[in-house]
Amino acid sequence: MGAAESTEGEREPLLVPAQPATNTTSTQPVFSRVYGRRWFVLTMFSLLGFMQGLVWNTWGPIQNSAKHVFEFSSTDIAILVLWGPVGYLPWLLFMWLMDKKGLRASLLLSAFFMVLGAALRSVPLKDLYYRRWMIHGGQLLNGLAGPTVMSAAPLLSTTWFAPDQRATATAIASLISYLGSACAFLIGPLAVPAPNDTEKLGNVIYWNQNHIGNRIQFVLYTEFGMIAALFVAVLFYFPSRPPIPPSVAAASQRLSYRSSICRLLSNMRFLMIALAYSVPTGVAAGWAGVLDMILTPAKVSQVDAGWIGFWSIVGGCVFGVAMARFADYIRGMLKLILVLMFAGASLAATWFTLTCLTRLTHLPSTKATLYTSCILVGIFINSSVPIFLELFIETVYPVPEGITCGVVTFLSNLFTGLLLFCLTFYFTELSWLNWCLTGSCIFSLLLLLLFRESYDRLYLDVFVSV
Structure with missing residues (x-):
């Protein structure tokens, strides 16, 4: 349970073939066990991920209120969102920590960054100049928790869950x-009133700035309290691994940190599937961040754009868990599931792109068609994330799970940053973003069709354990 570095003895396989007894050809069975506490560990990790995502997206939905209270500019709001990908830059350090000292140490450090960042944002300074710097610093610290939160789900599922529950656990955690x-998108607008809720005295409009500021402060205090409680819970109980591993794969020895990086960069099959994952998910993340700007020419309001984004993410989460559960029941079908998902994503993205070009295509552009096509894009792409993560682990086993997923999530954030960087130069007409999304889905579908799948970890669990 401690965060001290593991010894060489502790890093040896926990499950090894038993030595044959004298004058007999039989062998002792290999024992494995799953613990009920695995659901508590999964819940703690998932709640930290939930809070990290909630804090990252605090300011976008209440940007108008924040501008009036803290005198933020549009650039400030954009940078507050950008601190998430920026916090991913030291991902190699977190992957090394996860590999050398286990999930507990890495998660404790990430939770500490989150609680410190939430505390900085909550300091009620009167000087707005220093208050803005505190808020930016808090957002950056929260972003530093991203590498562990986004990459450690397959490591947690392999360490604690049996083979027939791994994909489901990965889906929930990721x-x-x-x-x-x-x-x-719901909590912010519900808790913080918009600045257009004003009081008219004669011909003068007074912004009720104190009330808006108090409501923002209430949100910041609440988020800080929730993160602090989770940090204390992780500090007191979050073991890196169970006493007895749940499978042969969980107990097997993995490659070293340096060997893993070299193996990943020289594996063409891994690079192919990594691009199939990172390009569409990275483009979709940047596209969703400016969805209200994309839908404005189609006469879709900011509120409706927010609801479209909300339901696409929620739908992706629900559908992703359902497909992961299906993958647990019918193992060895990850590639087929991803092919079907990205065939649907390609069709939905093409439908949405052509609908937005109604002057050229003459397709009906209604709120219903935009809602449906846009939400389907989000559902298919977001739900593919846990399936991809499981396929990565199967492809490059015995490379450690945290290192593998750290590489691919870094690539996804890199493509998001490149898209947003291009957006600073081409922001007057945004139909090219829709074509980028469609092209990324088709590109991923082609790579998936050419990809030759293998299930090395599954083979170890099914045949070696037998």
């Missing part, structure tokens, strides 16, 4: 952070 960012 998608809850998306749900947190989606809930920010």
Whole structure:
């Protein structure tokens, strides 16, 4: 339970073939066990992911209120969102910590960054200049928790869950952070009044700035309290691994940190599937961040755009968990599931893109068609995340799960940053973003069709354990 570095003896396989007894050809069975506490561990990790996503998306839904209270500019709001991908830059450090000292140490450090960042944002300074710097610093610290929250789900599921529950656990742990960012679209506007709720005295409009500021402060205090409680819970109980591993794969020895990086960068099959994951998910993240700007020419309000984004994320989470559960029942079908998902994503993205070009295509552009096509894009792409993560682990086993997923999530954030960087130069007409989304889905579908799947970890669990 401690965060001290593990010894060489502790890193040896926990499950090894038994030595044959004298004058007999039989062998002792290999024992494995699952513990009920695995659901508590999964819940704690998922709640931290939820809060990290919620804090990351705090300011976007209440940007108008924040501008009036803290004198934020549009650039400030954009940078507050950008601190999430920026916080992912030291991902190699977190992957090394996860590999050398286990999930507990890495998660404790991430939770500490989250609680410190939430505390900085909550300090009620009167000087707005220093208050803005405190808020930016808090958002950056929250972003530093991203590498562990976004990458450690397969490591947790392999360490604690049996083979027939791994995909489900990965889906829950990896998608809850998306749900947190989606809930920010509801919590922010419900808790913080918009600045157009004003009082008219004669011909002068007075912004009720104190009330708006108090409500924002209430949200910040509440988020800080929830994160602090989770940090204390993780500090007192969050073991890196169970006493007895749940499967042969969980107990097997993995490659070293340096060997893992070299293996990943030289594995063409891994690079192919990594691009199939990172390009569409990275483009979709940047596209969703400016969805209200994309839908404005189609006469869709900011409120409706927010609801579209919310339901696409929620739908992706629900559908992703359902498909992961299906993958647990019918193992060895990850590629087929992803092919079907991205065939649907390609069709939905093409439908949405052509609908937005109604002057050229003459397709009916109604709120219902925009809602349906846009939400379907989010559902298919977001729900593919846990399936991809499981396929990565199967493809490059015995590379440690945290290192593998750290590489691919870094690539996804890289493509998001590149898209947003291009957006600073081409922001007057945004139909090119829709074509980028459609092209990324088709590109991923082609790579998936060419990809040759393998299930090395599954083979170890099914045949070696037998």
